[in-house]
Amino acid sequence: MTFIKSKIAIIGCGRIFSKHLKAINKSTEYFNLVGVFDKNKLKNKKAAFASNTKIFNSLEELISKTNPDIISILVESGNHLKVCKEIIRKYKIKNFIIEKPLDVSSQKIIKFQKFIKGKNINIFTVKQNRFNKSIVKTKEIIEKNLIGPIFMISASCKWKRDQSYYNKDFWRGKRKLDGGVLMNQAIHHIDLLIYLAGDVKKVTGFGSTKLVKIESENIAVASLKFKNGSLGSIEATTASRPDDYEGSITIMGSKGIIKIGGFASNKIIYFNNQTKTKLDLNKHSENISNVYGEGHIKFYKYVGLFFKKKITKNIFDIKSAIKSVKVVEKIVSSFKSEKTEII
Numbered sequence: 001m002t003f004i005k006s007k008i009a010i011i012g013c014g015r016i017f018s019k020h021l022k023a024i025n026k027s028t029e030y031f032n033l034v035g036v037f038d039k040n041k042l043k044n045k046k047a048a049f050a051s052n053t054k055i056f057n058s059l060e061e062l063i064s065k066t067n068p069d070i071i072s073i074l075v076e077s078g079n080h081l082k083v084c085k086e087i088i089r090k091y092k093i094k095n096f097i098i099e100k101p102l103d104v105s106s107q108k109i110i111k112f113q114k115f116i117k118g119k120n121i122n123i124f125t126v127k128q129n130r131f132n133k134s135i136v137k138t139k140e141i142i143e144k145n146l147i148g149p150i151f152m153i154s155a156s157c158k159w160k161r162d163q164s165y166y167n168k169d170f171w172r173g174k175r176k177l178d179g180g181v182l183m184n185q186a187i188h189h190i191d192l193l194i195y196l197a198g199d200v201k202k203v204t205g206f207g208s209t210k211l212v213k214i215e216s217e218n219i220a221v222a223s224l225k226f227k228n229g230s231l232g233s234i235e236a237t238t239a240s241r242p243d244d245y246e247g248s249i250t251i252m253g254s255k256g257i258i259k260i261g262g263f264a265s266n267k268i269i270y271f272n273n274q275t276k277t278k279l280d281l282n283k284h285s286e287n288i289s290n291v292y293g294e295g296h297i298k299f300y301k302y303v304g305l306f307f308k309k310k311i312t313k314n315i316f317d318i319k320s321a322i323k324s325v326k327v328v329e330k331i332v333s334s335f336k337s338e339k340t341e342i343i
Contacts, residue, residue: 003308005032006095009066011059011083012074013038013047014169016099016292020072021051023296030304034066063091070303072097076169077184078104078177081112088121095122097303101187102321104179106329109322124303124314125321128295129188130195131302134260134268137284138251141258142196147273148255153197154233155189157181158245159263159291161238163212173214180207180216182328186236190324192249192265193224193232199323201227204340205331211239222331244291262286264293 008031010020017036024033035053038044048055056062063071071093075083081103084096102125103109116123129135141147171177178184194200205222212218218239224232248261248269256273260266267285271277288294305311330341 005030006069006304006307007032007034007066008070008072009034009062009068010036010047010051010072010074011038011062012076012099013040013043014074016074017047018050019292019296020074020097020300021047023300024072026297027300027304030308031070031300034068035062037062059087060090063087063093068093070095070097070307072099074099076171076177077101077179078171078174081108084123085112085115088116088119094120095124095307097124097126097300099126100191100321101125101179101183101325101328102318103325104176104183106322106326109318109325113318122306122314123318123321124299124306124316125318126296126299127188127191127195127316127321128299129192129265129293131295131298132264132266132293133284133286134262134266135192135196137268137279138196138249138258138260141271141279142251142253146256146275146277147251147253147258150197150228150230150251150253152231152252153193153249155186155193155235155249157186157189157234157236157247158240159185159238159247160240160242160244161185161212161218162241165238166212166214173212173216173218175216178214178216179328180220180332181218181236181238182207182220182222182234182331183216183325185238186220186234187324187328189234189236189247189249189265190327193234194323194327196249196251197226197228197230197232199227200224200232200327200343202340202342203327203330203334205334207332207335211241217332217335220331220335222334224327247291262288263291264288266293 207217259270
């Protein structure tokens with residue numbers, strides 16, 4: 001049986017657009033890019049040129065003339081589900097790739113779940129770091145019980161986003177559209193904490209804004225208690241100067257320790273356990289040019305394999321995506337209440 005490639009379109013052509021374009025261009029056995037669109041005319045024109053597609057002057061024109069099977073939504077975080085809902089209402093499209101976070105509000109996500117119930121809609125939230133070689137190997141090490149039950153896990157996201165970054169787009173730094181450093185940047189690391197250590201039960205956090213003028217915080221620290229009893233912490237900032245510094249995770253188990261480092265949790269930099277298991281650190285590490293890494297390529301391949309029916313379970317669905325959003329919301333709520341928040 002011949003596999004028919006899915007027609008895919010992109011909506012939103014900002015900073016992350018090039019990563020998605022590259023991933024689609026590397027996945028031509030699964031996808032055929034039929035068009036792109038951004039409300040900003042200059043971005044729209046540049047993106048059409050970069051993707052070698054026709055310039056569409058509206059979202060309606062893009063969809064009506066290309067009839068895509070899948071739409072990648074890369075607009076501002078707080079409008080992800082708004083745009084998705086509008087498309088579902090007007091058209092018969094049922095498959096969406098949505099950049100992280102799925103949305104900045106768990107209540108909006110829950111309402112969206114109710115809206116799509118029974119409509120056979122597929123949502124894939126971008127969590128590209130799960131495909132890092134370092135994370136894949138770490139997940140395997142945990143599942144093989146090579147470090148024993150986890151009792152402590154910590155994550156550190158220290159990146160640079162100066163005032164010029166926030167000034168480039170109207171939504172950046174806004175509470176309802178950006179959500180702050182935890183929701184917009186460290187959401188990847190919070191997702192990995194949950195992915196590797198399990199669901200979170202309680203959080204306590206503190207947040208602040210330094211070196212830039214924005215609505216939301218760009219510095220945050222939090223303590224986490226997981227449902228399995230393990231403890232965790234996260235420190236996140238976009239106030240790193242003069243450059244991006246790290247995106248690391250340290251996991252401590254009863255039998256061993258593993259630390260993942262690099263800009264985007266892309267390298268295993270330390271591993272040791274009681275049985276002295278040998279591990280080639282270089283084999284399970286990647287060199288990357290920026291904090292986004294190269295996981296988008298593997299993410300799109302995953303989606304392609306899903307539609308090719310080689311993968312039957314979508315691990316990037318709403319049920320998975322809402323977990324990290326809820327954790328962030330409770331941490332931010334703790335900033336104000338100065339109390340432990342239960343998830």
